[in-house]
Amino acid sequence: MRYSTLDGGKRLRPFFVLQTSRLFNVAEEAAIRVAAAIEMVHCYSLVHDDLPAMDDDDLRRGRPTCHKAFDEATAILAGDALLTKSFEVVAGPNTHSDPQVRCELVRELALAAGGQGMVGGQMFDLRAAELDMDVQAVTRLQNLKTGRLIDFSCEAGAILGKAAWQLRQALKAYAHDLGLAFQIADDLLDVEGDPEKVGKGLRKDAEAGKATFVSLLGIERARAQAEMLSRQAAQHLDCFDDKADLLREAARFVVERSL
Structure with a gap:
């Protein structure tokens, strides 16, 4: 469990929890606990995603995947334990008094994590090579597989802060556009990225015959779409003035990153 969670990574989802919590003056301990929980869920998903039965990857974040460092049974159990631990943390009384x-x-x-979210998206992804996927279908797949955890991460601060409905909707819209921009940038990295910088195997979707934003739109249109979504995401934060500047920077980062 430690090997798969304390090994670096961008920590984007915890960042979103912490930054949205600061918009509503949420206690730091509460925000950190939810941030840790969402990272556990994300890392569990990576451990299972890397297994031979799924994507069969040997590298994650520049070092051997969990099942390569240990064995498949240990990796399955480590993922199960991380998922379970996340709910233990979120449900704990120190997370919120209410x-x-x-x-x-x-x-x-x-x-966000289950059959109506990330797991449902992963099942969709497993069948993607067999399906005739258009942009709308790829968007739906990625909204489930990647977007739903980002949605939760951006809404968590509003939930902790008991925010007004309008402010929560603004964060939801931000998360939606940012999540799609993130995935398009991921697809671009899969085509153009350096495996040593990215820290994992690349071009596996193309080899498997899966439709992606890049394969459907082309590199230039995909990049333009990601940049448009990034700008649009930032605009949803206008109601927070300069308190949301780091979230606006994050919207730019997701499309400019090299890893």
């Missing part, structure tokens, strides 16, 4: 808030966090995290 049990209703903790219940909402648990429910929203379960929806």
Whole structure:
């Protein structure tokens, strides 16, 4: 579990939890606990995603994947334990004094991670090579597989802060556009990136015959779409003035990154 969570990574999802929590003056301990929980869910998904039955990857973040460093059974159990631990942390009394808030966090995290979210998207992805996928279908797949955890990460601060509906909707819209921009940038990196910098195997989707934003739109149109979504995401934050500047920077980062 430690090997797969304390090995670097961008920590984008925890960043979104912390930054959105600061918009509503949420206690730091509460924000950190939810940030840690979402990273556990994300890392569990990577451990299982790398398994031979899924993507069969040997490298993650520049070093051997969990099942390569240990074995497949250990990797499965480590992923299971990380997922379970995340709910233990979110449901703990130190996360929020109001049990209703903790219940909402648990429910929203379960929806984001489960069959209506990331797991559903992963199942969709496993079948993608067999399907005739257009841009709308790829968008739906990525909204589930990648977007739903980003959605939760951006809404978590609003849930912790008991924010007004309008402000929560603004963060939801930000997360939607940013999540798609992130995935398009990921597809571009898969085509143009340096495996040593990215820290994992590349071009596997093309080899598997899976449709991606780049294969459907082409490199230039995909890049233009990612940049448009990044700008649009930042505009959703106008209601927060300069308090959301780091979130605006994050919207630019996701499309400019090299890893």
